[in-house]
Amino acid sequence: MKFKARTLTSPIHRVLATAQNGLEVIRFGGLDTGEIESPFTVVEQRPMFRLRRYFPDAEDMDTRAPVILVPPLMVATHIYDVTREQGAVGILHDRGLDPWVIDFGSPDREIGGMTRNLADHVVAVSEVINIVRQHTGKDVHLGGYSQGGMFCYQTAAYRRSVGIKSIVTFGSPTDAVALPMGITVGAATKGADFMADHVFNRLAIPGWMVRTGFQMLDPVKTVKSRLDFLMQLHDREALLPRERQRRFLEVDGWVAWSGPAIAELLKQFVVHNRMMTGGFVIDDRLISLAEITCPVLAFVGSTDDIGTPRAVRGIRRAAPRADVYEATLRAGHFGLVVGSSAGTLTWPTVADWVLWHEGKHGQPGIAKPMTDEDQPAADGDYTVMSRLVNSASQAAEIGFGVAQDVVDVTVGAAKTTKEIAGEAVRTLPRLARLGVMQAHTRMSLGLLLEEQGRRAPLGELFLFDDRVHTNAAVNERINNVVRGLISLGIRQGSHVGVLMETRPSALATIAALSRLGAVSVLLQPGTDLTEAIRLGEVAGIVADPPNLPDAMKAGVRVFVLGGGENRDLPVGDADHVVDMERIDPDAVRIPDWYQPNPGIASDLAFIVFTRSRGHTEPQFITNHRWALSAFGTASAASLTASDTVYCLTPLHHPSGLLMTLGGAVAGGARIALTRSFDPSRFAEEVHRYGVTVVSYTWTLLGELVDADDLQIQRHHPIRLFMGSGMPRALWKRVRDRFAPAQVVEFYASTEGEAVLANVSGAKPGAKGRPIPGSANIRLAAFDVENDRFIEDERGFVKEAAENDIGLLLAFPRTGGEQSPNVIRGVFRSGDMWIPTDHLFRRDSDGDYWMVDNRNSLIRTARGVVYSLPIEDALADIELLNIAVAFGVEHGAHSLAVAAISRRTDVTSPERKAKEFTPEQFDRALSVLPESQRPDIIYSVDTMPMTTWYRPQTRALAADGIPQASVNAWYYDTADHKYHRLTEAARKRIMKQANS
Missing domain, CATH: 3.40.50.1820 (Alpha/Beta hydrolase fold, catalytic domain)
Structure with a gap:
């Protein structure tokens, strides 16, 4: 009878306990x-x-x-x-x-x-x-x-x-x-x-949505825990140990999220x-x-x-x-x-x-x-799949029809793999914009910055001195500078010099002149400005305080911008020097002729200067040419808003203006500006700014790979170096030093809008292939001995065959670029091409390799020798830092000479003890025909460089034929090997050059 009583009262007890505990949960949210x-x-x-x-x-x-x-x-x-x-x-x-x-x-x-x-x-x-x-x-x-x-x-x-x-x-x-x-x-x-x-x-x-979202991360577990709670609601003692944890998860553990x-x-x-x-x-x-x-x-x-x-x-x-x-x-x-x-x-x-x-x-x-x-x-440990399988099995145990939901999640996860294939679509809008651009299309730096500001006003545009400047703030500064320029009489089409160090005001000035439709004539600080001002037809100069003394000597009006509020400006003629920071932009009346960003693709936008053969030469850059470099760089380097591009070259350098600034703006990336290139500051700024892409020019990165105390960490954020002119030897060392970062090397012609990019980086030294949207290019068969095209029987120019050397010709897609060097009737009647000065070969994969400039060929007694293949071949010597090849005139002909420098970053005693040997030259140069090998190779302690880290071959050539020493070697045509250069061998070579 007792047994039967227990069986009758137990269910009643469970019901009463469940009701009592359930009422407490309903009233107070849980058990006490x-x-x-x-x-x-x-x-x-x-x-x-x-x-x-x-x-x-x-x-x-x-x-x-x-x-x-x-x-x-x-x-x-x-x-x-x-x-x-x-x-x-x-x-x-x-x-x-x-x-x-x-x-x-x-x-x-x-x-x-x-x-x-x-x-x-x-x-x-x-x-x-x-x-x-x-x-x-x-x-x-x-x-x-x-x-x-x-x-x-x-x-x-x-x-x-x-x-x-x-x-x-x-x-x-x-x-x-x-x-x-x-x-x-x-x-x-x-x-x-x-x-x-x-x-x-x-x-x-809101808090309830946060709670729901957390629970939905594992809906099966959430339902199961609730069922377990209900099934044990009669057993208060079993629930109490976990009650506060349950209440935290189910009720009061979540707050709103702003x-x-x-x-x-x-x-x-x-x-x-x-x-x-x-x-x-x-x-x-x-x-x-x-x-x-x-x-x-x-x-x-x-x-x-x-x-x-x-x-x-x-x-x-x-x-x-x-x-x-x-x-x-x-x-x-x-x-x-x-x-x-x-x-x-x-x-x-x-x-x-x-x-x-x-x-x-x-x-x-x-x-x-x-x-x-x-x-x-x-x-x-759980994997995603084991988690789904486990959840599915629990769903089956509970008896709810949620298994299909789990399957849907699995299918959805599989579908996301398609996103990988969609990455290429990211560059299509940029290329499409280039493809439809015509001479009359509105395009300028100022326009792109304005568009970016409308899309993301709070987006980060550039970083400088550990501070961030948003799109909205930068555009406001640009518009204020525009008002100041208008008040000074600057109009659309005016040529205005910009003489400034790399700083926010320099970017704002260049962008303001673009927004105004004026031409930025970018002057290099610390140089003689007379020739550049004449060639650029400069009517006034915007300068920062450090460059004001030089600007005042130029004989044109000077407008001072930037440098902070507390500035000591030289006292001068008030009409000659104007402090733009004192101009109230709100007080400037905007004339009716002003239209923001009026520039079209064919308009001249910038003038930059280079030094060639001892002369200052201007480069005239249209809005289209700037856009081509900007969108081309953004596409080739896959720049996105997640990138931070570190501009090591100043904005007045073509690389900084066209590639770094242009590519970052076109790609929506952040720009990290640095006052000057300093290896000791490089690592700190890379990590603090989150630099993912670094710009370079020529051998600039050599100081980084040689630095003993470079505090770059193994897991640095850099994914890419992009620039032009990097020697093959340095290219390989950069990849080793900053692995897994890659190098994207660009080539851009001075005229003709030809732009190449080595995107894959698989062939160090190659210039790559034309970027989409750039000019059509061809290699014209060229007689380098007589400096003329090679023609067929009809009088048209032959196209260079695979791996044959030819002169690079470009046909601009827009037809908007005017050049005095246009030639017609080249490959067919009526066609139009713009020749570059560069000789290339195209390999079997379609990649282009530069071999020399037509104006700097080495004309020896045995024929023309090309410099870049020599430099590329010597790059395979482990101890080599930089190699340059050039001609040294002697008598009727020149001698082919290669100057080399030794790496300074070697640390092991075994490598320090090594020196250059003739056998290393024999192996490295064996890939070249005998006629293309240098007559003399010699080692220098320091390679002379220009301001932009380009080896000064003219200075080396001016030193004449290297003297006999243990650090000089000559090529002996008798045994086809290199030997140490003796005085007797030197005299013999000089005699041969005169013959």
């Missing part, structure tokens, strides 16, 4: 566990935060190390105190530490909360560090969960680790390449970019991946995680689908100067900080880590140095 929060006091309250100090009445506070915990934006602060016994603050306090927690509050309940951005939070964390240090007199240990950990990294970089003894993060991603649930970067970037620009600039996410903060996270982390590359902006300052120097412990959840292990381990590469450790747990994203694993492993390990760095404990057992190599999945 009887637990109380850990005691705390609010030490400081400010608009951005309230700072909690837990267990403030502990007697031994002076001996405890302070630990500051930072929550993520969408999670409530008490994530660190879900339970007293298993929560973070309780365990850290019990282990002898002093826990502090930042409370950002719920943005939808704070004044101005919904306008907060990420930078506001980083600055707030930095302020908290100062407050805690003032209260305790000690440096702090900084910890953060998920995005809170990202704040910790950014704050440490912002402060350059000052006042921070160590950092501990939990599931905090740094590398956006490893996105949650296997989402592809291409798909995520496009979606995140759109959402940041068009959705979250207007909307925020729109600007979401947009900035999407832009900086997902779209641009600046946590890895550097160059993100905090309080108008540019910073990089490479500036973190304090120790880091990163907790990795092997089953974490949000802060995936690969994304979390990115901190090792992003912060190469820090000692980075990891602690890997079999836990998901939430389980790293809340739950049984957190209580028994996470927080005790954190305590041991802090005490270790306080000198009171040994190294935690599970904290291991993080390595650079990708970590294989631990036994039992």
Whole structure:
């Protein structure tokens, strides 16, 4: 009978208990566990935060190390105190530490909360560090969960680790390449970019939506946990131990997320991946995680689908100067900080880590140095597919029809692989714009900057002196300069000199003249300006204060711009020197003739100057020519808004104007300006600015690869070097020194709009192939001995065969470029071509190789010798730094001479002991016909260079035939080998040159 009574009353008991507990859940949101929060006091309250100090009445506070915990934006602060016994603050306090927690509050309940951005939070964390240090007199240990950990990294970089003894993060991603649930970067970037620009600039996410989104990351697990709770609702004792954790996840653990903060996270982390590359902006300052120097412990959840292990381990590469450790747990994203694993492993390990760095404990057992190599999945770790399979099996057990949803997710993930094939589409709008451009099409630098400002006014345009300048700010400055120029009588078509160092005012001046429709005549500081002013027909000069004295000597009006407010300007004629900074742009009347950006493709836009054969020569650049270089560079280098282009050459150099400035503007990339090229500053600015692309000219990068103290880290952000004129020997060394970065070499003709690019980089030394949208080109068969075209029986010019040397001809696509060098009737009646001065050959793959300039051929007694093939062949000698070939006139003919310099970056004793040997020359030059090998090779200590790092072959040739020495060698035609140059051999060679 007793047995039967129990069976009758037990169901009734379960029903009553379920009803009673269910009513409590309905009325109060959960069960009363009887637990109380850990005691705390609010030490400081400010608009951005309230700072909690837990267990403030502990007697031994002076001996405890302070630990500051930072929550993520969408999670409530008490994530660190879900339970007293298993929560973070309780365990850290019990282990002898002093826990502090930042409370950002719920943005939808704070004044101005919904306008907060990420930078506001980083600055707030930095302020908290100062407050805690003032209260305790000690440096702090900084910890953060998920995005809170990202704040910790950014704050440490912002402060350059000052006042921070160590950092501990939990599931905090740094590398956006490893996105949650296997989402592809291409798909995520496009979606995140759109959402940041068009959705979250207007909307925020309320707390309930944050909660729902988190739960939907694993909907099956969410449904299963709710069913488990309902099935055990009758058993209060079984539910109480996990009740506070359940309530946190189900009810009160989530807060709203402000729109600007979401947009900035999407832009900086997902779209641009600046946590890895550097160059993100905090309080108008540019910073990089490479500036973190304090120790880091990163907790990795092997089953974490949000802060995936690969994304979390990115901190090792992003912060190469820090000692980075990891602690890997079999836990998901939430389980790293809340739950049984957190209580028994996470927080005790954190305590041991802090005490270790306080000198009171040994190294935690599970904290291991993080390595650079990708970590294989631990036994039992989830992959995306195993996660889906596991979820599907759970769905089957529960009996809900969600398996189809899981299949849909799998199919969707597979579809995202198609994004890879869509990357090529990115360049099509640029090429299409070039393709439809005609002589009358509106096009100019000013126009592109205006368009970019309309698309993304808050987008970052250029970086200078650790500051960022937005599109809106730059366009406002440009328009103000335009008003100032108008007030000074500058009109459309005026030729105005620009004599300025690389600085924001220089960019604004060049862009303002473009917007006005005037011509920028770019003058080189520190040179004789007389000839350039005459050739450029300059009516006035815009100068910065350092160049004002030289500008005043030019005999034209001078307009001073830039240099800050406190400037000591030379006293002069008020009508001759005008301080543009004193002009009130709002007081300038805009004339009716002014139309912003009136320039068309065929208009002259810029005049730059080069030195050739001892003379100053102008290069006249139309808007079309500038656009061709700009869009061509952006396409060939695949420049996007995620790139930061480091301009090592000044804006008055053709490379800086056409390729760097033009390519960055056309590609929507950021431009990092530097005052001057300085290898000692290079590494610092690369990491801080997040430089992904570096511009160069000629041998400029040689100083970088030779620098002994170059502090560039192994995991630098540079992906590409782009420029022109780099010797093949240096090209190979740059790739080795900065691997995995590649080199894109460009060639652009002075006239004719021929532009080539070696995009693949597979053939160092080659100029590559024509970029889409540039001029049609052909190689005309050319008789170099007589300096004339080779004609067929009908009198038309023959086209050079494969690997034969010919003169490069260009046919502009727009037909808008006028040149006095146009020739007609070349390959057929009535055709029109513009000849360049460069001789090329085209290999079997269609790649073009420059062999020489028609005006600098080496005319020896045995025939013409080409210089560039000699330099390319010598590049295979390991000890070689730079090689240049040139002709030295002697009597009726010239001698082919090669000057070489030795690398200075060799460090091993074995390599230092090595010297150039004749056998090295024999091997390297064996690829050339005997008639194309240099007569003499000699070594120089220092290779003379121009201002733009181009070897000065004219200066070397002026020194005459090298003297006999142990560092000079000659080619013996008798045994077909090189030997040391003796005085007897030198006389014999000179005699042969005279014959």
